[in-house]
Amino acid sequence: MDLTLRIWRQPRHDTPGDFVSYQVTGVPEEASFLEMLDLLNEQLSERGEEPVVFESDCREGICGTCGLMIDGRPHGPWGNTATCQLHMRAYADGDEITIEPWRATGFPVIKDLAVDRSAFDRIIEAGGYISTPTGAAPDANLIPVDKATADRAFEAAACIGCGACVAACPNGAAQLFAGAKVAQLNMLPQGQPERYQRAANVVDTMEAFFGSCTNHGECQAACPKDISIDFIAWLNRDYRKAKLSGRQAG
Amino acid sequence: MQLDAKVPEGPIEEKWDHHRFNLRLVNPNNKRRFRILVVGSGLAGASAAATLGELGYQVTVLTYHDSPRRAHSIAAQGGINAAKNYRNDGDSVHRLFHDTVKGGDYRSREANVYRLAQVSNEIIDQATAQGVPFAREYGGLLDNRSFGGAQVSRTFYARGQTGQQLLLGAYQAMMRQVHAGTVDLHNRVEVLDVVVHDGRARGVIARDLLTGEVLRYSAHAVVLATGGYSNAFFLSTNAKMCNATAIWRAHRKGALMANPCFTQIPPTCLPQSDETQSKLTLMSESLRNDGRVWVPQSHDEDRHPGDIPEADRDYYLERMYPAFGNLVPRDIASRAAKRMIDENRGVGPLKNGVYLDFADAIQRLGADRVAERYGNLFEIYERITGEAPYKVPMRIYPAPHYTMGGLWVDYNLETTIPSLYAIGEANFSDHGANRLGASALMQGLADGYFVLPYTIGDGLAPRLGEEPLPTDHEAFEEAAAQVRGRVEGLLSVNGSRTVDWFHRQLGRILWDYCGMSRNQPGLEKAITEIKALREEFYSDVNVTGSSDDYNQALEKAGRVQDFFELGELMCRDALYREESCGGHFREEHQTDDGEALRDDERFAHVAAWGWRGLGEEPSLTVEPLEYENVTIATRSYK
Numbered sequence: 001m002d003l004t005l006r007i008w009r010q011p012r013h014d015t016p017g018d019f020v021s022y023q024v025t026g027v028p029e030e031a032s033f034l035e036m037l038d039l040l041n042e043q044l045s046e047r048g049e050e051p052v053v054f055e056s057d058c059r060e061g062i063c064g065t066c067g068l069m070i071d072g073r074p075h076g077p078w079g080n081t082a083t084c085q086l087h088m089r090a091y092a093d094g095d096e097i098t099i100e101p102w103r104a105t106g107f108p109v110i111k112d113l114a115v116d117r118s119a120f121d122r123i124i125e126a127g128g129y130i131s132t133p134t135g136a137a138p139d140a141n142l143i144p145v146d147k148a149t150a151d152r153a154f155e156a157a158a159c160i161g162c163g164a165c166v167a168a169c170p171n172g173a174a175q176l177f178a179g180a181k182v183a184q185l186n187m188l189p190q191g192q193p194e195r196y197q198r199a200a201n202v203v204d205t206m207e208a209f210f211g212s213c214t215n216h217g218e219c220q221a222a223c224p225k226d227i228s229i230d231f232i233a234w235l236n237r238d239y240r241k242a243k244l245s246g247r248q249a250g
Numbered sequence: 251m252q253l254d255a256k257v258p259e260g261p262i263e264e265k266w267d268h269h270r271f272n273l274r275l276v277n278p279n280n281k282r283r284f285r286i287l288v289v290g291s292g293l294a295g296a297s298a299a300a301t302l303g304e305l306g307y308q309v310t311v312l313t314y315h316d317s318p319r320r321a322h323s324i325a326a327q328g329g330i331n332a333a334k335n336y337r338n339d340g341d342s343v344h345r346l347f348h349d350t351v352k353g354g355d356y357r358s359r360e361a362n363v364y365r366l367a368q369v370s371n372e373i374i375d376q377a378t379a380q381g382v383p384f385a386r387e388y389g390g391l392l393d394n395r396s397f398g399g400a401q402v403s404r405t406f407y408a409r410g411q412t413g414q415q416l417l418l419g420a421y422q423a424m425m426r427q428v429h430a431g432t433v434d435l436h437n438r439v440e441v442l443d444v445v446v447h448d449g450r451a452r453g454v455i456a457r458d459l460l461t462g463e464v465l466r467y468s469a470h471a472v473v474l475a476t477g478g479y480s481n482a483f484f485l486s487t488n489a490k491m492c493n494a495t496a497i498w499r500a501h502r503k504g505a506l507m508a509n510p511c512f513t514q515i516p517p518t519c520l521p522q523s524d525e526t527q528s529k530l531t532l533m534s535e536s537l538r539n540d541g542r543v544w545v546p547q548s549h550d551e552d553r554h555p556g557d558i559p560e561a562d563r564d565y566y567l568e569r570m571y572p573a574f575g576n577l578v579p580r581d582i583a584s585r586a587a588k589r590m591i592d593e594n595r596g597v598g599p600l601k602n603g604v605y606l607d608f609a610d611a612i613q614r615l616g617a618d619r620v621a622e623r624y625g626n627l628f629e630i631y632e633r634i635t636g637e638a639p640y641k642v643p644m645r646i647y648p649a650p651h652y653t654m655g656g657l658w659v660d661y662n663l664e665t666t667i668p669s670l671y672a673i674g675e676a677n678f679s680d681h682g683a684n685r686l687g688a689s690a691l692m693q694g695l696a697d698g699y700f701v702l703p704y705t706i707g708d709g710l711a712p713r714l715g716e717e718p719l720p721t722d723h724e725a726f727e728e729a730a731a732q733v734r735g736r737v738e739g740l741l742s743v744n745g746s747r748t749v750d751w752f753h754r755q756l757g758r759i760l761w762d763y764c765g766m767s768r769n770q771p772g773l774e775k776a777i778t779e780i781k782a783l784r785e786e787f788y789s790d791v792n793v794t795g796s797s798d799d800y801n802q803a804l805e806k807a808g809r810v811q812d813f814f815e816l817g818e819l820m821c822r823d824a825l826y827r828e829e830s831c832g833g834h835f836r837e838e839h840q841t842d843d844g845e846a847l848r849d850d851e852r853f854a855h856v857a858a859w860g861w862r863g864l865g866e867e868p869s870l871t872v873e874p875l876e877y878e879n880v881t882i883a884t885r886s887y888k
């Protein structure tokens with residue numbers, strides 16, 4: 001199929017950007033969305049034009065590197081699907097597709113469709129872990145965890161750190177990402193000793209980079225891993241408790 | 251050159267203990283006076299960096315990813331082995347050791363494998379304490395499954411996302427050290443050379459991927475945790491950015507490459523669907539527990555699979571290997587699939603797959619039970635192909651996936667360049683000629699959490715007081731100038747073909763002649779073709795953009811440049827090894843019924859290759875392999 005693409009081009013983070021229209025021809029229906037962009041880039045290179053910068057790595061929906069705003073929807077038209085898993089079956093010959101980077105103050109544009117999501121690393125660094133130095137762990141079966149809790153923790157842990165939740169949020173808030181990590185660790189017995197400190201540290205750091213949550217729920221709809229907004233409630237509850245008991249971020 | 255593997259004396263059960271006792275220690279207060287560079291933040295790199303940071307070393311981590319959490323380890327699905335024997339089914343350290351040596355077709359180093367089995371249990375403890383949500387049973391204890399045909403249930407897993415969960419555990423432990431100030435993290439930085447001075451590794455030269463700035467890092471020791479090189483084939487299950495540049499540049503600086511032709515091509519990947527295909531997707535091996543593999547009896551079959559009656563189907567694995575059936579090891583299942591395709595009995599629009607059929611399982615267990623076990627995999631499959639495996643059999647075909655070969659390391663995981671270490675998939679040490687399922691995660695974390703942090707201290711202890719080489723030292727100047735020259739060279743060709751075009755051509759050559767089965771004329775042809783293609787690359791590649799910018803074409807060009815040289819060495823190694831073992835199948839060396847024929851007289855050794863210059867024959871050094879604790883036997887799965 002042949003398609004018209006309207007793509008955001010921006011040479012650098014501090015220069016203005018704009019949409020540029022391209023024709024891409026001969027896209028097989030079996031191709032993935034990113035393979036369609038590969039093909040565009042091949043065609044641009046053959047004409048001596050600079051290819052469009054977009055990021056991806058695993059192309060299996062697990063590393064969280066990809067992430068494009070496609071016709072105004074984070075990760076495109078299919079639900080629970082990362083951009084790299086979207087396939088061209090979703091489109092027909094002659095379609096026009098608009099492709100933009102994530103837009104959020106927490107994620108400055110680097111070039112074209114690539115953004116800087118290192119603020120997520122800062123959040124994890126602030127408290128998204130359980131402190132267990134190597135070698136200090138007891139036998140794994142000494143810490144039983146009931147299956148329901150373990151499964152729930154897994155659901156929260158499935159977040160791939162793609163940032164679609166932030167991109168979807170009218171306020172550019174990162175509550176779903178932060179909530180998923182805090183909930184995972186705070187519901188497990190291993191995570192109890194640092195529970196409230198963790199919530200306080202994560203939230204305080206998050207607020208330095210991202211907007212505030214006003215419960216729109218757009219994040220959950222955009223999330224490729226179906227992370228539930230219930231985890232945000234978890235985060236808020238533990239954060240409130242932390243502040244009530246006077247724990248300061250440390 | 252003599253290779254000294256530094257395997258400690260004594261009975262195999264006691265070697266690691268003795269060795270740990272004999273290793274020199276760095277006093278806790280002195281650790282901060284040593285700087286260690288860790289390149290890579292996958293399971294191996296992140297676990298090493300976290301642990302070294304906790305010990306108090308000054309650690310610098312470099313990764314080309316935008317976040318350490320994105321390393322390719324994140325994609326591992328099936329699980330991680332350990333000798334816990336929680337099932338009480340007869341597992342033990344010795345059995346895991348034995349299975350790994352046998353699975354590797356007797357081409358790995360006994361002492362390393364034994365140690366791997368010994369520390370495997372601690373990995374599970376460590377990960378669980380970090381909050382890794384492994385699958386559990388109703389009683390709250392950890393669940394296990396049998397994986398890849400193992401006769402005991404020793405695989406721990408977190409749904410189909412074990413790699414993701416283990417990596418996040420290691421990444422979080424590392425980020426804790428970033429917060430504590432012991433680990434200094436540099437994202438979006440690609441290492442392009444290793445600096446060697448007076449025969450010792452002194453640091454690396456890297457490129458800032460956003461600004462193009464050429465960076466210099468100096469340290470007392472350098473650890474490469476940069477993963478495998480399956481992407482030499484272009485189409486593989488590895489993440490798009492995986493590459494061999496760091497290990498290849500170390501090789502060019504004097505580190506020997508061991509067994510580069512040992513690559514793993516497992517059977518359960520999705521076949522290529524069209525010309526634009528950029529990578530292949532692995533479907534978990536576990537599917538073979540319930541799926542039945544078949545192709546039509548006749549090569550001009552064009553009926554829909556559902557309309558092909560039993561009598562016209564060939565369940566070839568069950569026919570050829572009645573004892574193991576669909577659960578034969580990866581290499582054997584893959585070669586059998588290739589035979590079917592070569593006999594023109596492939597299925598699908600491009601006739602490039604075999605069926606993996608769940609109809610019987612659905613009848614036996616019910617669709618719900620099948621969905622419970624494989625639902626998420628079926629969903630992935632359907633998203634890619636548009637077909638539901640509940641109704642239509644899956645189509646699968648082998649794809650390159652893992653590289654057993656890598657930098658040669660001794661028992662301390664040190665390469666032949668002093669102070670340069672290699673861990674995880676980047677080294678060659680533990681899997682011999684074939685890796686067992688769920689053992690790569692185990693090895694990466696064993697190296698990073700429990701082996702390297704001990705052994706690296708032994709090399710550092712006597713160097714207390716020594717400052718790292720200043721980055722304006724001529725060794726750095728020279729290496730940085732070379733890197734700059736290479737980058738500018740790539741940009742100045744201004745030819746007519748894209749980097750991907752060259753990479754696809756190289757991949758096709760390797761796949762055709764150095765893939766699942768190999769022979770002498772084919773390998774000789776491949777070596778000639780690779781050289782010609784490489785020359786064409788230097789005169790006709792087109793790399794757009796500039797060097798002082800975020801330039802993905804330039805990044806790829808450098809990686810492909812190194813794949814040419816590595817690809818050639820893979821073929822040379824495959825040509826040299828005149829036997830069939832594990833994933834390496836030489837057509838000249840097979841039994842009457844087409845099974846691999848090892849030659850223990852001539853090839854019970856590691857082949858370690860040394861760089862002698864572009865276009866020069868590499869040097870060969872062998873490390874003999876001696877088996878004192880397992881009896882060498884022929885693998886048989888009939």
Ligand SMILES: Cc1cc2nc3c(=O)[nH]c(=O)nc-3n(C[C@H](O)[C@H](O)[C@H](O)COP(=O)(O)OP(=O)(O)OC[C@H]3O[C@@H](n4cnc5c(N)ncnc54)[C@H](O)[C@@H]3O)c2cc1C
Pocket residue numbers: 289290291292293294295312313314315318320321322323324325326327328329330412413439440441442475476477478487488489492493495496532651652673674675676687688689690691692694
């Ligand atoms: C689809 C798939 C499924 C798998 N499933 C399983 C499984 O179920 N069980 C199992 O045991 N194994 C599995 N494996 C294998 C296993 O995942 C890998 O062998 C293992 O994760 C490799 O880890 P690593 O730390 O050595 O390297 P990687 O995770 O590949 O990390 C490499 C790191 O090095 C960095 N790097 C590389 N080169 C440079 C450079 N030049 N400069 C800077 N940084 C660099 C990268 O940024 C990255 O951080 C699977 C593999 C694949 C492809």
Ligand code: SF4
Pocket residue numbers: 158159160161162163164165166176177180219222223224225226227
């Ligand atoms: S919560 Fe969902 S959308 Fe947000 S980063 Fe995680 S996976 Fe992406």
Ligand code: FES
Pocket residue numbers: 055056057058059060061062063064065066067082083084085160
């Ligand atoms: S590229 Fe890894 S999630 Fe899309």
